[in-house]
Amino acid sequence: MLGQDANKRRVRIVSSPENKVSLRRSESGLLLFKKSGEEEISVSVQLCFPWSGADRFLSLKNSDLKEVHLVSNLMDLDHDSRDALLKTMLEEQFVFEVIDVYDVREEFELRVWNVKTTFGDRDFQTPLNSWPRELGSGSLLVKDVNGDVYLIRDLKALSKKAQEKVWAFLDE
């Protein structure tokens, strides 16, 4: 039994080059997935490697969050499907992009960040023992107590003052 399951999984993770699957976006922005011979369903996209290889291995999940298809390479899809998937991917990758850091202070077991994001000014909090993560190529990722993700894409692009504020969290 176990062996059969593993085989099934192995078959599924190889995306079909013959366009057996198709994707499109509905007017309301939902991604709709159709596999030949099956009913069209609404799916969500999970990036398997959001930071280490965002354009490959995209898991398409149904409403129960179970994988219905794994796209290992965008080029395996037809043009329209790729276009629809790319648009959805851009949404799925939404994080708060930090463009300035006004202040980082400690306040009763919390580290409070006061930043400017592309979304607007925002305060967020991290536990004191939770540290930002350097992604390489000069990016810094901070996850707050609610699970929201804040990305400083290019540390060097920050103002000198902002760089001083985050200096304590860098490895250099």
Next chain:
Amino acid sequence: MRLQREKHHLRMNEMLEHYYSQASQLPVEVRGQVEKAWNGQAVILYAYVDLNPQFKSQEQWLVLGAKEIAYVKRDGESYTFQYIDRKLITGVQEIPGLSYTRLVLLSGDIEAPHLVLRYSHRQRRAVSNIAFILDQQAGNKSFNGETSKKVSSDEIYQESMLHSIKEAQASVAKNKFAVVFRLLSYLAPYKLSVAIGMGGALLMTAMALLPPFITGYLIDSVIKPFQTGAMSYEEAIQISIYTIVGLALTYVFREFFAYLRLSKMAYLGEYVAKDLRDHVYSHLQKLSLNYFSSKQTGSIISRVGSDTDRIWDFIAFGVVEVTTSIIMLIGLGSVLLYLDWRLGLLVVVPLPLILYMIFRHGEKMQSLFLRAWRKWSALTDCLSDTIPGIKVVKAFNREEYEVSRFEKRNDSVLGEFNRIHKAWTSFWPLLMLSIQAIILSVWIFGVPRVLSPGEEVTALSAGTFVSFVLYLTMFIQPIEIIGQMARMVNRATSSAHRVFEVLDTKPQIKDQGSAVKLEPVEGRVEFKQVSFSYDGVRQTLKAVSFDVSPGEMIGLVGPSGSGKTTLVNLLARFFDVGSGQILVDGVDLRDLESGHYRKQLGMVLQDPYLFHGTILENIRYAKPEASLDEIIQAAKAANAHDFIIKLPQAYDTMVGERGHTLSGGERQRLSIARAILVDPRILILDEATSAVDSETEKKIQDALDTLCKGRTVFAIAHRLSTLTAADRLLVMKDGRLVETGSHEELLRIEGGVYRKLFETQQRLSGSQFLRE
């Protein structure tokens, strides 16, 4: 009660605005409009939605009513409203993204859902409450969407929003000074000691100011007149002796006052820390189980331990040192200006600059320490990863990799600590040099004035000048202490805050003034339409009703999450019912005196908990007055006596923390012995045999059979075969009681929940048998 709720509400408002700069409740205008559209029907729940389809910030609200939901969007200065009939929603999807969640309210037409909303994870909990209710309704589960009557929509919204903050943080961020004042209120019972300690500190400071003044007096009024011949030798010697004796007395008194200050304040600090520890620990014992489940054990322990220790440090030394340093600095400045205002200004004017330099240095050090702490964490992470996982490291031959990973992190730690040392070792000499430059400038401006003829206006006596120089050396210490003040106050208020958070948490289970004692409890249990929710929204138990006769054994079965453990937790009154009633011998559980009731209740849990102590102490825990004979009888009845007497120290054997020196089955039998000793009228067995092998299970089962005789028993068991002795089985699913009957009766229900469970277990045990 109402006042307390209002205060809590205000505090939540304040927190929401403080942390999220977000509306602390549904705008009055929106609530008014929505409730008007619903003919006055109240808003049940609401949530803030912060992202629009373009992923830009936009104020939107999702509001749940009894029949409809309202989607409210702010466009400029006004709101637009869209209403959707709840019955038309065929399903709900919550799709989590990296930093946002998408909520889709389905309509049956895949192309045109009723609504697609996007919101950051910050809003997720509040939106999810609404999604849960809509999903329950769409799934035809007869759930009316009502929330607990005790909790308002505002409270649910605020609690949902602040849940993560409160979990990570001790409590509401309050004004630091308010926390310090509250802390100082603990000194009230020790007023006399405080007065003596503080008085000692002030007098010690005053005494410290005297020696330079006396030295100046000696030079100007004795030595100089004697040298100029204005005073005789005898007179000079006599005054000198008096002055030196006076000087000696100031030293003696100074140290005496130092002793008073140190001893009184150190003892006082200990008393306050002890009072706080007692207060916190006794309050912790009163708190409900959900407080403990919402906090990490380490965090609670540190509040009783290290936090009270920090508070001792602050009260014993911090408060006095900071106060005396400020007074000393003001005193010194005043004396210097009094002695000679020109030279005094030379010293006093640069003082703010020096304090600012210390403040800036403190800021820099904070940043350096933060880096070092982070690197240190990475190093200890490496240890806590590899030491428990050493088997994996060896199995994959990764020793070299681990060594190099550790070395790299260790180098990094070294680098950071060296950076810290570089910073402070270069700052303090530089600061001292600045202070010495001030002293030097006093010499530069002072010496010519000392040497100038006495009739000149600017002339300065040698004695005044020496006093001046001596006072200058006293400046350094208070400056250093004031430099550390911010850090000291921060640490103490942070600890005090964590301690007060425990003290401010109200126990959820409270006995009424007229609570009754059932003597004895017969064991009749009735559940009448009992519903319960841990969070006020998700109903874990839904209108559960049943009657149990005294002495009846009830087996509780059902899939995981069906509400079995919640049911027995309510019976033990770890929580109070949300709605409905639990009656024991016809009396509402909430009207019983909980301590007395629990004495007649026994519990044997899946993971038996033993305390650090002997086997005797652990069995006796439930009944401290039990005789040795009773202990042995209970151990025998629990099938524990035989293994106990095989241990060299038998009943006096120490069992380690949580009883780790014993096997799971042995621990379980000790916990059964403990329950037997209490002779409970109502017994709860929660998966008591699930964590042991078949042979041990047999022994435990025999022990349980003895224990169950003549009592009302509620037994939860994963293995249905262990419930064959039950008089009746209650089958739970999704928080509801779905089937009741004997094993045989339930098996006869075609497609029944119990029958399915039983068949699945039969198949599994069959395939296990085949594998074996």
